[in-house]
Amino acid sequence: MSAFLSSKLSTVGRSLIRSFGNDLSGAKVPYEMMTKLSNQYLFLQQQRTFIQMRTRLKVVDNSGAKRVMCIQALKGRRGARLGDTIIASVKEAQPHGKVKKGDVVYGVVVRAAMQRSRCDGSEIKFDDNAVVLVNKQGEPIGTRIYGPVPHELRKKKHVKILTLAEHIA
Amino acid sequence: MRLEKCWFCSSTIYPGHGIQFVRNDAKIFRFCRSKCHKNFKMKRNPRKVKWTKAYRRLHGKDMTQDSTFEFERKRNRPERYDRNVTEMTLKAIKKIDKIRVTREVQHHKTRMKGKKAVEQEAAIKELENSINLVKAPAALQQGSEITLPKIKVKVSQSQAVGERMEE
Numbered sequence: 330m331s332a333f334l335s336s337k338l339s340t341v342g343r344s345l346i347r348s349f350g351n352d353l354s355g356a357k358v359p360y361e362m363m364t365k366l367s368n369q370y371l372f373l374q375q376q377r378t379f380i381q382m383r384t385r386l387k388v389v390d391n392s393g394a395k396r397v398m399c400i401q402a403l404k405g406r407r408g409a410r411l412g413d414t415i416i417a418s419v420k421e422a423q424p425h426g427k428v429k430k431g432d433v434v435y436g437v438v439v440r441a442a443m444q445r446s447r448c449d450g451s452e453i454k455f456d457d458n459a460v461v462l463v464n465k466q467g468e469p470i471g472t473r474i475y476g477p478v479p480h481e482l483r484k485k486k487h488v489k490i491l492t493l494a495e496h497i498a
Numbered sequence: 499m500r501l502e503k504c505w506f507c508s509s510t511i512y513p514g515h516g517i518q519f520v521r522n523d524a525k526i527f528r529f530c531r532s533k534c535h536k537n538f539k540m541k542r543n544p545r546k547v548k549w550t551k552a553y554r555r556l557h558g559k560d561m562t563q564d565s566t567f568e569f570e571r572k573r574n575r576p577e578r579y580d581r582n583v584t585e586m587t588l589k590a591i592k593k594i595d596k597i598r599v600t601r602e603v604q605h606h607k608t609r610m611k612g613k614k615a616v617e618q619e620a621a622i623k624e625l626e627n628s629i630n631l632v633k634a635p636a637a638l639q640q641g642s643e644i645t646l647p648k649i650k651v652k653v654s655q656s657q658a659v660g661e662r663m664e665e
Contacts, residue, residue, distance in 0.1 A: 440520075440522075451518065456520070498520040
């Protein structure tokens with residue numbers, strides 16, 4: 330996102346500079362102001378999207394993995410959402426854990442920043458994108474789960490995750 | 499079914515409405531509509547935004563302490579269904595609501611007490627201070643009337659009717 334921002338802003342800045350002639354000192358002040366303003370704006374208006382290929386997710390169990398990258402969403406054409414299962418590759422792992430860096434694992438998305446509508450039509454969203462690693466049968470690899478998880482997992486037959494969870498939202 | 503309160507404006511959220519945001523420490527923020535959600539994302543303080551209940555309560559605009567508010571409470575234990583109790587409750591709701599409304603009207607009345615006098619005073623003061631805008635100082639010295647004499651303007655009846663038709 331930041332790369333996109335800088336590239337877009339640099340073109341704006343360049344056009345500004347051109348309009349001012351070669352007066353760099355004059356162009357610098359509005360340029361800086363603009364970056365600040367649009368940065369704030371983008372922070373507020375950031376678009377939340379599906380969990381798709383190359384999405385990095387936090388692992389919130391004690392399986393040993395810290396961060397994984399989604400390589401395949403098992404459901405949905407556009408990607409996975411809250412409660413869906415994904416295939417991921419472990420990018421960061423603790424030493425002597427159950428999974429190692431580079432492993433291909435299955436995971437259930439237990440928190441997603443993109444909102445998902447509940448059965449009654451209201452919506453729910455979380456702070457971050459987080460995943461719990463499971464085996465192919467859908468049983469969690471770790472024995473503890475950190476942070477809140479949605480109760481929709483019951484519908485997806487992940488009762489084990491719900492029983493391990495600290496908070497159910 | 500539970501009727502929750504909006505975190506931002508403290509209005510009631512009916513089932514199927516709004517969005518809820520769960521922070522990583524499992525605190526749940528419920529919002530009744532996107533307006534409240536957006537205001538939350540902008541990190542606004544509901545105590546400083548004038549249209550919220552929090553602001554109105556804080557600044558004494560609304561009635562805050564009243565025995566009618568004590569019926570509406572969050573109960574964590576589900577009540578066992580009893581037909582009689584339900585019937586009585588439904589009857590009581592209407593009555594309590596009526597009492598609350600009358601008390602709110604009374605509260606508004608007492609809050610607005612003396613406002614008219616203040617407004618009148620301000621108007622008189624303004625007239626005294628800026629009479630020179632409508633009446634020249636020299637003219638004011640000749641006739642010390644602070645108000646302007648009424649001028650009668652004749653308006654033909656037919657024209658007025660015609661204008662209304664155009665509208």
